[in-house]
Amino acid sequence: xxxxxxxxxxxxxxxxxxxxxxxxxxxxxxxxxxxxxxxxxxxxxxxxxxxxxxxxxxxxxxxxxxxxxxxxxxxxxxxxxxxxxxxxxxxxxxxxxxxxxxxxxxxxxxxxxxxxxxxxxxxxxxxxxxxxxxxxxxxxxxxxxxxxxxxxxxxxxxxxxxxxxxxxxxxxxxxxxxxxxxxxxxxxxxxxxxxxxxxxxxxxxxxxxxxxxxxxxxxxxxxxxxxxxxxxxxxxxxxxxxxxxxxxxxxxxxxxxxxxxxxxxxxxxxx
Amino acid sequence: xxxxxxxxxxxxxxxxxxxxxxxxxxxxxxxxxxxxxxxxxxxxxxxxxxxxxxxxxxxxxxxxxxxxxxxxxxxxxxxxxxxxxxxxxxxxxxxxxxxxxxxxxxxxxxxxxxxxxxxxxxxxxxxxxxxxxxxxxxxxxxxxxxxxxxxxxxxxxxxxxxxxxxxxxxxxxxxxxxxxxxxxxxxxxxxxxxxxxxxxxxxxxxxxxxxxxxxxxxxxxxxxxxxxxxxxxxxxxxxxxxxxxxxxxxxxxxxxxxxxxxxxxxxxxxxxxxxxxxxxxxxxxxxxxxxxxxxxxxxxxxxxxxxxxxxxxxxxxxxxxxxxxxxxxxxxxxxxxxxxxxxxxxxxxxxxxxxxxxxxxxxxxx
Ligand SMILES: Nc1ncnc2c1ncn2[C@@H]1O[C@H](COP(=O)(O)OP(=O)(O)OP(=O)(O)O)[C@@H](O)[C@H]1O
Ligand SMILES: [Mg+2]
Numbered sequence: 001x002x003x004x005x006x007x008x009x010x011x012x013x014x015x016x017x018x019x020x021x022x023x024x025x026x027x028x029x030x031x032x033x034x035x036x037x038x039x040x041x042x043x044x045x046x047x048x049x050x051x052x053x054x055x056x057x058x059x060x061x062x063x064x065x066x067x068x069x070x071x072x073x074x075x076x077x078x079x080x081x082x083x084x085x086x087x088x089x090x091x092x093x094x095x096x097x098x099x100x101x102x103x104x105x106x107x108x109x110x111x112x113x114x115x116x117x118x119x120x121x122x123x124x125x126x127x128x129x130x131x132x133x134x135x136x137x138x139x140x141x142x143x144x145x146x147x148x149x150x151x152x153x154x155x156x157x158x159x160x161x162x163x164x165x166x167x168x169x170x171x172x173x174x175x176x177x178x179x180x181x182x183x184x185x186x187x188x189x190x191x192x193x194x195x196x197x198x199x200x201x202x203x204x205x206x207x208x209x210x211x212x213x214x215x216x217x218x219x220x221x222x223x224x225x226x227x228x229x230x231x232x233x234x235x236x237x238x239x240x241x242x243x244x245x246x247x248x249x250x251x252x253x254x255x256x257x258x259x260x261x262x263x264x265x266x267x268x269x270x271x
Numbered sequence: 272x273x274x275x276x277x278x279x280x281x282x283x284x285x286x287x288x289x290x291x292x293x294x295x296x297x298x299x300x301x302x303x304x305x306x307x308x309x310x311x312x313x314x315x316x317x318x319x320x321x322x323x324x325x326x327x328x329x330x331x332x333x334x335x336x337x338x339x340x341x342x343x344x345x346x347x348x349x350x351x352x353x354x355x356x357x358x359x360x361x362x363x364x365x366x367x368x369x370x371x372x373x374x375x376x377x378x379x380x381x382x383x384x385x386x387x388x389x390x391x392x393x394x395x396x397x398x399x400x401x402x403x404x405x406x407x408x409x410x411x412x413x414x415x416x417x418x419x420x421x422x423x424x425x426x427x428x429x430x431x432x433x434x435x436x437x438x439x440x441x442x443x444x445x446x447x448x449x450x451x452x453x454x455x456x457x458x459x460x461x462x463x464x465x466x467x468x469x470x471x472x473x474x475x476x477x478x479x480x481x482x483x484x485x486x487x488x489x490x491x492x493x494x495x496x497x498x499x500x501x502x503x504x505x506x507x508x509x510x511x512x513x514x515x516x517x518x519x520x521x522x523x524x525x526x527x528x529x530x531x532x533x534x535x536x537x538x539x540x541x542x543x544x545x546x547x548x549x550x551x552x553x554x555x556x557x558x559x560x561x562x563x564x565x566x567x568x569x570x571x572x573x574x575x576x577x578x579x580x581x582x583x584x585x586x587x588x589x590x591x592x593x594x595x596x597x598x599x600x601x602x603x604x605x606x607x608x609x610x611x612x613x614x615x616x617x618x619x620x621x622x623x624x625x626x627x628x629x630x631x632x633x634x635x636x637x
Contacts, residue, residue, distance in 0.1 A: 165356035168323055171343045172350040173370030173421060183369075187360035 023246055030239035039239065050240040058241050060218075061225040068136055068221060069205040072143040076200035079144075080151025081193055085185075087152070088159045102152045105145050110209035117142040118213040139214045139221070143204040150203065151196030158192030198256045202249075272299045272457050273334030273424035275320060280329035281481075282315050289315045291481040292329070300455040302448075306468040307478035308504075313461040314429055316478070320459060321427050322346050334424055349418030349456075351428040355410045357402040363413050364389070364398030370421035388416040391450070408439045415447075419454070426451075428460040432467065444470050465505055469493075477501050493551075499623050502549040509555075509594050511548040512625070515540055522617055529588045533566035534617045545625040552597035554619035557584055557604065557611055564614035570594065572605045586613055 025041045033045030087098050105113070121132040132138030166188060170180040186193075211221045220228070222245070226238055275297040282290040290312040297303045305313040318324040320331060322343035330339045338346055357366050364385050371381040389395050392412035402410060411431060418426060431447075432440045448471055451458050462468055468475050469489040477484040477492065477500075485497040489505075496502035499510065513525040518538045525546060526532050539546050556562045573593065574585040582604055584596040596613055598604055605611045 163354055163356060165352040165354050166358065168321075168343070169350065169352060169356040169358075169417075170369065170373075171323075172321060172346075172348055173417070174344045174347075174373040175369075176344065176373075179373060184358055187358075 026239060026242050026246060030236070030243040032236070032239075038234070050237045051244075053235070053237040054240055054244075055235075055237065058222065058225060058237075061220050061222040064136065064215070064219060065205055065222040068140055068143060068215075069201045071136070071140045072147050072204040073197040073201040075140070075144050076147045076151040077193055077197040080148055080196050080200075081155050081189070083148070083152050084155035084159055084192075088156050099156070103149050106149050110146065110207065113142065113146060114210035114213035117145070117210065121214070133214060136215070136219060139211060139219070142210050142214055143200075143207060146207070146210065147200035147203045150199035151193075154196035154199065155189055155192040158189045162188050194256060198252070201252075272455055274299045274332075275425060275457060275459065276332040277316070277320070278330045278332070280316070280319060280326045280331060282312075282319060282324060283327045288481050290319070290326075293478075293481075293483055294329075295476060295483065295486065297457060297459060299457055302451050302458045302460070302471060302473045303476060304468040304472035304474075305459065305461045305476045305478060306465060306504075307463065307484075309463060311478040312481040313463070313478055315481075317427055317429055317459060317461050320425075321348055321350050347421065347424050349421060349423035349426045351411075351414045351418050351426070351431045353430040353433050355414040355434075357410055357413055357417070359402060361402070362398065363394065363400050363402055363405070366402060366413055367398075367416045367420050369417060374421065384420055388420050391419070392416045407435055408443060411435065411443060415450075419456075424457070426456050426458040428458070430462055431460065433462070433464075440467070447471060469505075477504060479504075496549065496621060499547055499549070502621060502623070507552050507595060507597070509548075509550045509552065511550065511592075511594075511620075513546055513548060515542050515544045515546060518542060525622075527568070529568055529590050529592050529594075531566075531568055533568075533620075535620055535622050536617050537622075539622045540624050547623045547625055548620040549623065550615055550620045552583070552595040553581075555594070555596045555613050555615045557586070557596045557598055557602075557613050559605055559609060559611055561612040562614055564616050564619075566617065566620075567612055567614040568594070569610065569612050572607050572609050572611055575604070575607050584611075586611060 025039065028043045029039045029041045030050055031046045031048070032040040032043035033047045033049075034040055083102070087102070117138070118133075121138050125131045125133070132141065162185070166184050167180050170184045175183065205221075206223060207221070208223045208227050211224045212227070215221050215224060222241070226241060229235065229238060275295075277293050277295040280290060280293045281288065293312075293316060295303075305316060307313055315324055319326050320333075322338070322341060326339065330337055332338065333346065333348075358369065361369070364382075367388050368381050368385045371384060376384070385398065386395070389398055392415055394409060394412055394416070397405070397409070402413060405413065411434075415431070432443050435443060444467060451471075460471060472489065474486060474488055475492055476486050479500055485492060485501045487495075492501060492505045496505060502508050503510065511527050511529060513527040513533070515523055516526045516532060517524040518541065522534050522536050523538055524532050524534055525548065527548070533548070535546075535548065556564050561567050568588055570586040570588040572584055573587045576583040576585075577600065580600055582598050582600050582602070584598065584604065586594045586596055588594060594613060
């Protein structure tokens, strides 16, 4: 074995470098001491000053993103679990067609989804007077549309691997359907539900193409705000915001990994 | 405890029958084993009793009540699954206490019952363990304890020992037998292992292709198999094809495909009919000179297997068939290659009529 290069190891190392690169650049540049109007890497010094200069509008946008993301995660978790149970447990044929149907939203380019939802909300507004573009309901609904397939998929994949005798055992011991779900099914599929909710949150939190149609102005989410400012008015503090996002995301991944196991989160995750 | 009645129960999946017209009475406290080859409908039958499968036709009574339309959770049945189906998110004690909690049994009472069961299955002190840290045999006991905790009217088990190695399986059989005796609980167990069925059952139900072939004690099935299938399925057996050449008051005569005319008890069919003789290997005598019994064939010892207390001889007959003979090891016997005479009494053969099939060759079956 000595002296021989394992090419697979080299490729693996290169891949890791490639994946980590952008994070390192952003994190590094956000500590740069210069007052540049471009990204400076490697940094020429170290300062936390840019973090102090983060504008309150970013804090508000972050709050909006968080509220929308959590709402989407919870709704997608509940609805996705119910839908997955319905699909996997149904005795009717055509399950595959159903599953393909649930993957549909993922196939549509997000810009199209955003435009369609915008048109749809205009239509609803004209018809009923209900303006879904005010407040966050419209954005949450659209994000639910793109996040639901992830939840249905992750819960289904755990559900089909679950030993069906577990639920039968509970029933033979006198458990009602609800009790069986709460005490046996849910604990068994919890990793799938957690992973699905995690995807849902990430999909919502990172979305620009849909949110840019549905959440302009004061209701802008964090990535929309960054996108708009990037175009017209670059500030080094935006790198600081980006760094914070990277750090928070990493913390979130670790938390989910502890809770659900990393294998539930990573492979076949975001498509 | 309760009796169980299956009345003309059938189950069809998409037109194909999994269980056909099964009728069975299980008495209170009886231990009945459903035995048969893979796919014969044992599991489906058991699951219909449990309520997980709805019969296509027929009715099921437990303790005299028709439960055909009653959901599983209201049947008060203890069920042990082949996979054990222990709840992985609960401790041993929580698993055993699951049904008690569902029944709103007060906590202190439930705890006493759980301790009682832990002791019954010899797992005292392991209540706090997680089920994943138990061995297969221990998990099996927990599954049994969980099923018994609710004091079910009936205990159902689907291949409960199937996942255990041979040694453990044998000791669990003894334990299961003792428990069932002590608790006097009506029990239906499914297996495809005939040794297990014979060592556990008060009565065995032999199934094939969704139908019951015969119901009886181990001894009845062994000594008086109702048909060729049962004869071949239970124990070792030689099947010899022949043709009736004479019928009389004190028995009939059959000309064997192996050559020679032998006598059988009673009258089976008419002269000219084909019949199968089922002869147990231990009913056959073997010697280098003919040994007394009425029916004699000659052949050569092809193979001899010493199995401790017994010896198996594979005897090739003049026409080329092989007959298995089982003799005590203390018998003088014969060596491979030696010409021998084998013989049996007329009452040593069970005779089955054969349809219009052509005469075949006798061959030992496992
Ligand atoms: N849910 C089902 N859908 C369709 N066919 C089924 C279903 N369950 C069982 N069958 C069929 O019914 C027949 C009997 O099956 P069953 O599981 O009762 O057999 P078994 O005697 O328990 O066999 P084994 O020893 O292999 O467990 C088989 O042919 C099987 O393919
Ligand atoms: Mg089976």
